[in-house]
Amino acid sequence: MKMSMGQTGRRLLGLAVAGVALVTCGAAFAELGQPAPWEYKLQEAATPVMENITWFHNFLLVLITLITLFVLVLLVLVVVKFNAKANPVPSKTTHNTLIEVAWTLIPVLILVALVVPSFRLLFLELDVPKADLTVKVTGKQWYWSYAYPDNGKFEFDSLLAQDKQPRLLGVDNEMVVPVNKIVRIQTTGADVIHSFAVPSFGIKIDSVPGRLNETWFKATKIGMFYGQCSELCGKDHAFMPIVVRVVSDQDFVAWVETAKKKFATNPANSFASAGAAAAQ
Structure with a gap:
């Protein structure tokens, strides 16, 4: 059935209003440190x-x-x-x-x-400045492992958590760092080339097996910041997110003490996570 011009106009107007509402809602509910619906610009800077x-x-x-x-x-x-109409006789100028x-x-x-x-x-x-904290990041198929050599040398794995939001970005164990501190990232790969990237921090560096690459950031805002592996690394490349939780100095000290106990009580943490990743 053919629509009249008035019906067509009303439908187009409705679609336009819906589009504006969707963009507005996306901007309203977008959080710092993660992508927003209909985003057309870079993520808000946090470093x-x-x-x-x-x-x-x-x-x-x-x-x-x-x-x-x-x-x-x-x-x-x-x-x-x-x-040709304005210049019936073309200019023969060859040099100016x-x-x-x-x-x-x-x-x-x-x-x-x-x-x-x-x-x-x-x-x-x-140019990596003098660091307040060093975190070693190891890319694996298909999750990340974090070690804190300056804070007791504990290590843990960070895997995609299907029940956490935002979708495909939430993890079971976040990388935690203090606010307004220079964090040096040393990264390598355990199997193939991965890439550690957090858009709000302006960092993206390859995690290459047999090589230790360095970058740094200084987070100036407290919150959750999300990234993803940015180097095609296999069938589950799209399912190895990066989550950095930036906290106050006091909260970081408390988290370190908790992390030491949590991950020290389970020496097979890495193997258990690897098995969970392989089962996905």
């Missing part, structure tokens, strides 16, 4: 590195937009001013010193404007 990444990202968007508009203006100008200097110098200035903040950001990411 100085991520704040710099966000600034550089926005700077690039502005620069690219200005260049695109400039090129569009030139194209329109050429179409309007230099078409000013234009050639401009199209050489301007791109060089643009590249310099990109290179300086880019190198600063790379230096900030790669």
Whole structure:
């Protein structure tokens, strides 16, 4: 049955209102440290590195937009001013010193404007400062193991928990770190290449078997922050999330004492988790 123009218009209006409501609800219920429905931007920064990444990202968007508009203006100008009707006798100009200097110098200035903040950001990411805490992260098929060599050398596994929210991101044991402390991450792989990535922290580093890679972060906000393995590592690659719980100094000290007892009382913790992962 054909719909009238009025019915079609009302249906389109209803779909538009529903879409706006969905985006609004997604933004309203989105939490810090995890992806949001209909997200079109980077996750909110929770570390100085991520704040710099966000600034550089926005700077690039502005620069690219200005260049695109400039090129569009030139194209329109050429179409309007230099078409056959407006110029029945075409120009035979073969050389213009000013234009050639401009199209050489301007791109060089643009590249310099990109290179300086880019190198600063790379230096900030790669130069690991003196750490307050070291966490060794080992990627395994298909879960993560965390060790705290500075806090009693205990180790535990972190597996996907099907009954926890957010869906496919909740785990049984989170990695816990104190707020406003420099955390050094040392990561390796136990079997194949994995990748430890937490978007809100601005970190992503490969966990390579036989190699120890380093990165760092300084979480400035308390809360739960989520990431995932970002290197294709096998059939359950999509089911090995990363959860970092940032707490106060007092809560971290209390958690360390609890973790020492919890994981020390079960020496076979890693083997039990491996068996659970294999059974999934």
